[in-house]
Amino acid sequence: MSELNKKVANATKWSSLTEIAAKLIAPITTMVLARLLTPEAFGVVATVTMIISFTQIFSDAGFQKYLIQYEFENDDDKYKTTNVAFLSNLAISLILWGIIIVFRESLANMVGNPGLGNVIAIACVSIPLAAFSSIQVALYKRSFDFKTLFYVRLAGILIPLVITIPLAIFLKNYWALIIGTILVHTSNAIILTIKSKWKPNGYYSIKRLKKMLSFSSWVLFDTVLVWATSYIDIFIIGVTLNEYYLGLYKTSITTVGQITAIITATILPIMLPTLSRLQNDKEELKKMLLKFQKMTSIILIPLGVGIFMFSDLITLILLGEQWTEASDFIGIWGLMSAITIIFSRFSTIIYPAVGKPRMSVVAQLLHLVVLIPAIIFSADYGFEVLFWVRSLVRFELIFVNLIITYYLVTLSPWKMLRNIAPELLVSVFMGIVAYLLLQIHSSIVWSFSTISICIVVYFMSLAIFPKEKQIILKLVNQVYKRIGRK
Numbered sequence: 001m002s003e004l005n006k007k008v009a010n011a012t013k014w015s016s017l018t019e020i021a022a023k024l025i026a027p028i029t030t031m032v033l034a035r036l037l038t039p040e041a042f043g044v045v046a047t048v049t050m051i052i053s054f055t056q057i058f059s060d061a062g063f064q065k066y067l068i069q070y071e072f073e074n075d076d077d078k079y080k081t082t083n084v085a086f087l088s089n090l091a092i093s094l095i096l097w098g099i100i101i102v103f104r105e106s107l108a109n110m111v112g113n114p115g116l117g118n119v120i121a122i123a124c125v126s127i128p129l130a131a132f133s134s135i136q137v138a139l140y141k142r143s144f145d146f147k148t149l150f151y152v153r154l155a156g157i158l159i160p161l162v163i164t165i166p167l168a169i170f171l172k173n174y175w176a177l178i179i180g181t182i183l184v185h186t187s188n189a190i191i192l193t194i195k196s197k198w199k200p201n202g203y204y205s206i207k208r209l210k211k212m213l214s215f216s217s218w219v220l221f222d223t224v225l226v227w228a229t230s231y232i233d234i235f236i237i238g239v240t241l242n243e244y245y246l247g248l249y250k251t252s253i254t255t256v257g258q259i260t261a262i263i264t265a266t267i268l269p270i271m272l273p274t275l276s277r278l279q280n281d282k283e284e285l286k287k288m289l290l291k292f293q294k295m296t297s298i299i300l301i302p303l304g305v306g307i308f309m310f311s312d313l314i315t316l317i318l319l320g321e322q323w324t325e326a327s328d329f330i331g332i333w334g335l336m337s338a339i340t341i342i343f344s345r346f347s348t349i350i351y352p353a354v355g356k357p358r359m360s361v362v363a364q365l366l367h368l369v370v371l372i373p374a375i376i377f378s379a380d381y382g383f384e385v386l387f388w389v390r391s392l393v394r395f396e397l398i399f400v401n402l403i404i405t406y407y408l409v410t411l412s413p414w415k416m417l418r419n420i421a422p423e424l425l426v427s428v429f430m431g432i433v434a435y436l437l438l439q440i441h442s443s444i445v446w447s448f449s450t451i452s453i454c455i456v457v458y459f460m461s462l463a464i465f466p467k468e469k470q471i472i473l474k475l476v477n478q479v480y481k482r483i484g485r486k
Contacts, residue, residue, distance in 0.1 A: 041174040041247070047113050047238055048123045048178065049250075050231045051100070063089060066212050067138040068273050078139075079198050084208045086135045086200050093131035100124045113238070123178045129185035136192040142273050149269075152191050156184045225364030229397075232368075233375050233390055240379045249387065252326040255318055256334045259307060263300045264341055267292055271346070275353035285354070286411050289346060290419050297342050297420040298471060302427045302458050304338025306451070307331060309434040313447045329387040336391045340398060342420065343413075347401040350408060359404050367397045422465040430458045 063085035072078040100107065101124075104117030113120075140149050164180030193199070237246045271292055278285040307314060311331030315323055351360045371393055378389035402413040417424075437450040463469045 041177070047234070047246070048120055048174075050234050051107060051120060052124055052126055063212060064134055064138040067135065068142045068276060080203055080205065081208050081212065082135060082139060082198055083201055083203045084205055085138075085212060087204055088209060089131045089135055090128065093128040097124050097127050100127075113243075119174070119178070123181070126182055126185045129182070129189055132189040133185070133192045136196050136198070139196070139198060140192075141269055152188055155187045155191060159184050159187060225361060225368060229364060229367055229371055232372060233386070236375050236379050237386070241383065245383050248323065248326045248383070249329070251319065251323070252329045252333060252387075255314070255326075256307060256330055256337055259314075259334065260300065260303065260337050260341065263296055263303065264345075267296050268345070268349070271349045272353055275349060279354045282354075282409050285350070286409055289350065289411065290416070293342060293346055293416065294419055295471070296346075297423045298462070298468070300338050300341060301420070301423045302430055302454075304335045305427045305431045306434070306454065307334025307338075309431055309438070309454075310447060310451060313444065316444075325383075328384065329391075332388060332391045336394050340394045343416065344394075344398040344401040347405040350405060354408060356408060359408060363397065363400045363404055366400050370396045422462060422468050426458055426461045429461060430454050433457050 067078075067082060067085060072081065101121045104121040105114075106117075108114055108117040108120055137149065137152075160180050163183055164176050167176035167179055170176075234246065234250060237249055271289075274288060275285055278288055308331045311327045311334070312324075315327040315330055319326065348360050348363065351357050371390075374389050374393050375386065378386040402416070405411050405416075406413060434450055434454050437453060438447070440446065459472060463472055
């Protein structure tokens with residue numbers, strides 16, 4: 001366990017550095033692009049992304065999670081399996097890209113963007129490019145080598161800043177976003193291939209492929225369902241409303257994702273390899289899960305409340321005045337994202353970690369049964385009703401995943417709730433303080449002052465609880481030591 005804890009700590013450090021770099025640079029890129037391009041341009045890219053993400057599900061075929069989770073006999077066994085996964089992944093992706101090229105105009109009509117078939121065909125070159133690097137990413141995550149992934153992500157962060165923005169100034173349309181995305185995937189493929197110990201070769205084995213598919217077929221099915229829950233609303237909005245509202249909707253979700261990823265992108269990539277190594281020790285697995293949940297909730301829950309309370313300010317700063325209609329959605333989606341990650345997203349990582357990916361399929365199917373009718377019904381009543389329904393329906397997914405987690409590893413929902421009860425209570429208190437202070441004045445300066453006051457109120461109130469006080473002091477001490485070294 002001590003060796004695993006060291007690997008987790010080191011991986012967390014590099015994963016944190018990655019997200020710090022991302023959150024310093026990515027918001028700048030978003031702020032500039034949101035002012036250079038219209039919501040309609042982002043709406044076009046949203047439909048293209050929907051198609052690309054769907055095809056990438058089948059090209060990956062769940063091989064990534066298999067390579068992270070499976071206990072191989074030795075490095076030779078691991079690298080041979082990796083090669084089979086890589087060649088299968090690449091072949092499927094090229095076939096899918098070819099199908100998209102042939103049926104590009106039909107696809108464009110289907111997703112509500114008639115006449116943009118060539119745009120979709122060109123943008124989908126990202127599919128084989130992503131396939132070229134996704135298997136290698138799995139190996140880095142398995143070995144907790146997040147230092148290499150830091151450099152890969154850093155390159156992907158800088159490309160939109162130095163290439164996409166100039167293109168947006170010159171082109172002023174969706175091509176700037178599409179070209180930038182293609183270059184990011186190209187950069188990932190080159191860097192990962194150069195630095196990887198494993199290199200692609202001609203080895204292939206149908207026997208190994210069948211063995212992988214016995215596990216990966218459930219992961220594949222689950223990923224399709226996750227895609228459906230993530231994009232069914234994009235498809236419906238694109239068909240029933242228009243590109244403007246689609247741009248508002250997708251950009252709101254992306255904006256919230258960029259904020260919450262400050263925390264989640266540091267923790268989530270580490271959880272699967274960590275919990276997979278503990279799959280044969282359920283008690284240690286539960287302790288580790290609760291530890292991840294506790295550390296994440298200290299920042300994520302107040303962050304979600306903060307997004308909800310200060311959504312107008314966030315929208316104005318990150319997106320600009322032309323996006324003010326998205327403010328309420330950003331607020332409720334931010335709050336629900338924090339709750340969903342803590343009580344649902346963490347649970348879904350347990351399923352593949354203990355070799356039960358089919359349970360995630362069950363959860364997603366049950367969610368779709370509720371989600372699809374809710375989206376179709378609410379879309380008829382306009383954008384505001386739709387985003388409120390879409391946000392609140394996530395409670396059903398939380399409920400289902402809590403039950404399945406208890407069934408799999410006997411981790412009680414009440415134990416998970418008690419684990420982070422102080423964070424929940426103090427965050428609610430902080431939200432009340434924010435609401436009262438915002439009634440005094442509505443200026444930007446006062447809003448920033450209120451945020452500062454809320455941060456102080458939150459951590460001072462949380463420090464009343466002994467366990468939380470120890471965690472806060474430990475975090476402060478680690479920051480102080482790092483600053484001292486510099």
